[in-house]
Amino acid sequence: MALFGTKTVPDEEVGLLQPSVGEAGNDRAKRPLSLAATTITATLVGFLVGCVVSLYVFGQYDSETSALKAVVGRQTYPLNFLVVGDWGREGEFNQTMVAEQMGRVGRQLKINFVVSVGDNFYQAGLKGPNDPKFQNSFSKVYTARSLQTPWYSVLGNHDYLGDTLLQIGDALTKKDNRWFCDRSYLLKHNLCGPSHTGHCHKFVEFFFIDTTPFVDKYWSPEQKRTFDWRGIGHRQTYLDTQLEKLNSGLSSSSATWKIVIGHHTIRSLGRHGDTHEMVKQVLPILEKLKVDMYLNGHDHCLEHIKREDSTVHFVTSGAGSKSFQGLRQGKPEDGLQFGYDGQGFISVSMAAQDLRIDFHDALGHKLHQLTLHK
Template identity: 25%
Template sequence: MRRAALAAAVVTLWAAACGGPSGPAAGTTSPAPATSASRAAHVRAGFVAFGDFGTGDSAQRAVARAMRTWAGGGHRVDALVTTGDNVYPDGSPSLFGPRLDRPYRNLRRPMWITLGNHDVLNGHGGAELRHLGLPGLPYAKRLPGVQLLFLDADRPDAAQTRWLQDRLSAAGPPVRVVVFHQPAWSCSRHGSTPAVDARWVPVLERHRVTLVLNGHDHNYQRFTSAHGVTYIVTGGGGAALYPVGSGCRTPHRAAAASRHHFTAVEVTATRVTVTAVSDDGAVLDRVVLPVPRP
């Protein structure tokens, strides 16, 4: 209990420093507590997202255990979604088993990944995707009511920008989630990514995507743009943590925490609930987003 209270206090302090609340965004209210059965009955799709994890260390195993507890507690988890840096230090295929497969084998869900700079360091990114039965980046996946678009921010080029524009312009589910490694917005060691901001952010904003998931900085940060797009850095999956800074030029930052964690996303017919959960099961942040109207 003391650890959970401390985690909540850390997030509240960070949020206060950034001028925004932790927990539900302004203008939203958290739903009343529900039983596991009633919650699962209304959730159409769900997944957990995490990044910067593939160290093989105790912190990675702790986050994996927390995800198993979440899934076993009545929360719907249809897939494991990663924001990159899945296999440290260089994406070596010899480490796929201990750092990519075995920590999550008890979850028995498909793993959909993007690639981080460590995954491609020695040219093993393609092997990592093939190992999981995935196509080359960029690619798309679907869950009921949700489209997930995976990009390679190691090379934010014009071809991927056109691909993103085409997918977001086409008919599809109401909830769009875009996943890539180097963050659009961050106030930490690596910071925001200029090429992403120049090429992809205008497309994401124009189409009012529901959620953007990034990694690279080893912490949790949630931003809300002026057009209502939610950007989350979820890079606390196991690697050594980075401090969260302040005073950066970013959209409004609603919450932040330097904690090992994963980010859970649950989708109903009317709302998307995003919950950051620490390695000890404490809720670090929660926001409820509306499902866009067709």
């Protein structure tokens, strides 16, 4: 499968979703009727209650029917998966709420796997094989049956502040066999449905890349010693090799869909914005070789950007936990098609000629849909 010390935001700057109101507002219905109530009043109350119950049941039926239709429609896609990033906070900052909704959507879509776009463990990665953050942020949070499927992950800058060799090694996979993480690798999946016979010529290729070493500030004298650069070697040689393999891999690919996945943004209107080193070094390759999409995290929001001066769709899914860090409105040339400054994730459904992405928030609402056709 092989391919080829950060400032934090104070907690008071981060908004949290309010807990569900639940039964609030129904106290009046729970009070006993006054002994002086007339028969007419009682009859009227009963009639109104009956109407309310009928409307509630009808609403529930209609909602479930609509949801069922949506699920049945998406089950025709031979490949379904979820993408989440910047999540590892031991269940805090609504991570568990996002996980619950991921489980629900994952069950509906019968997902094949989950993609994690980095910053898997805050604030500073994992400190050793017995660090409880792995269990508390991963195994004990993503417990839904539908999420017991492979997790394909990349490293984020916060992961590089801890033991990177641990995250990309086998020790964590032995603790939880869902876990797979490496610096850069290729994943291929066919897109022919179950009724297809013979060899499948329609497939998607996912090119996972290691973006943290591209960022200059992480190599400054004051930050370099806080990052775990073991296994990188000489920085420029590592970057040149990664770019060369990405270029050759995309050039030789005959995939119907080509998707590149990394942690850092290329185009974003979130708190971090564009990663200029990625714009300069990676984006030209993506555009030259007609990559369909770049998936990333880093900014703690959900975004879809499609600029007129680029053929690539940029999708940010970095809202797995701590969020509400700001999202600029931008100019028309920035190409922002959708932006949500809050917690959530995305689901992706793919077929030979169709790709669909839904953006979900932590309360289960579908916020935006992107559809592409070949």
